[in-house]
Amino acid sequence: MKLIQCPLCGNNDQEPRLVKNGYQIVSCRGCHLFFVNPQPEEGELFCFYQQHQQLYLQQYPRKEIAKRREARRELRRIERLLGRGWISVFDIGCGCGFFLQEAVARGMNARGVDLAQSEVQYARDHFGVAAESANFLDSSYNPGETFDVITMFDVIEHWPDPVAGLVKCHSLLKDSGYLIVGTPDVSSAGKYLVEWEDWKPPEHLFYFSHETLIKMAEKAGFRYRGDFWRVPWRKRIKAVFQADFSEHER
Ligand SMILES: [Zn+2]
Numbered sequence: 556m557k558l559i560q561c562p563l564c565g566n567n568d569q570e571p572r573l574v575k576n577g578y579q580i581v582s583c584r585g586c587h588l589f590f591v592n593p594q595p596e597e598g599e600l601f602c603f604y605q606q607h608q609q610l611y612l613q614q615y616p617r618k619e620i621a622k623r624r625e626a627r628r629e630l631r632r633i634e635r636l637l638g639r640g641w642i643s644v645f646d647i648g649c650g651c652g653f654f655l656q657e658a659v660a661r662g663m664n665a666r667g668v669d670l671a672q673s674e675v676q677y678a679r680d681h682f683g684v685a686a687e688s689a690n691f692l693d694s695s696y697n698p699g700e701t702f703d704v705i706t707m708f709d710v711i712e713h714w715p716d717p718v719a720g721l722v723k724c725h726s727l728l729k730d731s732g733y734l735i736v737g738t739p740d741v742s743s744a745g746k747y748l749v750e751w752e753d754w755k756p757p758e759h760l761f762y763f764s765h766e767t768l769i770k771m772a773e774k775a776g777f778r779y780r781g782d783f784w785r786v787p788w789r790k791r792i793k794a795v796f797q798a799d800f801s802e803h804e805r
Contacts (some may be wrong), residue, residue, distance in 0.1 A: 733796065
C-alpha cells in the first residue's frame with residue numbers, strides 16, 4: 556500500500572470518508588476528488604483481476620442485450636459529432652466486444668483493448684473484432700497511429716494513474732478528436748456516502764463528480780464539450796471531451 560497526494564490538485568490534505576473492503580476512501584480538501592488512499596500495489600491489483608476475470612466473463616452474456624442497445628445509442632451520438640462513415644474508434648476497456656461489433660456494423664473502423672484476456676478472447680472468437688489484451692497504461696502505440704474517437708466506459712475509475720491515462724488518450728487522438736468518458740457519478744452517493752453501489756475498491760480507485768472529471772480531463776489537455784447525458788437518477792456521468800492541441804504538443 557502506498558500513500559499518494561491528490562493527482563488532480565497535488566494537495567496532501569485529505570479527509571478520510573469511509574472504509575470499504577478494507578480500503579480507505581478519502582476526499583481531497585483542495586478539489587473534492589474522492590480516491591482510495593493508500594493505494595494498493597500493482598501486484599495486488601493484478602492478482603485481484605486475475606482472480607475475478609472469470610466471474611466477469613460469466614456475467615457478460617446476460618448483459619449483452621442491454622449493452623448492445625447502449626452501444627448503438629452511443630454510436631449514434633458519435634455519428635452526430637463526426638458524421639457517418641469511416642470513423643476510427645478506439646474502445647478502451649472493450650470487454651467482450653459488443654460495442655466494437657456494433658461500431659463495425661455501422662461502417663466504422665473500430666479496435667479495442669482490455670486488460671481481461673478471457674473477455675478479449677471472447678470478443679475475437681464470437682465477433683471477429685480487432686481486440687487486444689493489454690494494459691492500456693503500459694502499452695506503446697505507433698507514433699502515427701491516431702483515432703477520431705476514443706471511448707472508455709467504466710474504465711477511468713479503475714486506473715491507478717488517471718491523469719497519465721488521459722494524457723495518453725490525448726496523444727492517440729487526431730487533431731480535435733473526441734474522447735468520451737463514462738464513469739459512476741460520486742455525487743449520487745448522497746450526503747452520508749454509505750450505501751452506494753459503486754464504492755468498489757480495489758476495482759474502483761477513483762470516484763469522480765462531474766466537476767472533478769472535467770478538471771482532470773482539462774489537466775490532460777482536453778476541452779469539455781458537453782454530456783452524452785447527465786440525468787441524476789442514472790448515477791453516471793458520460794462526458795464528451797475534445798483534444799486541444801493549442802497548448803499541448805503531441
Ligand atoms: Zn485535490
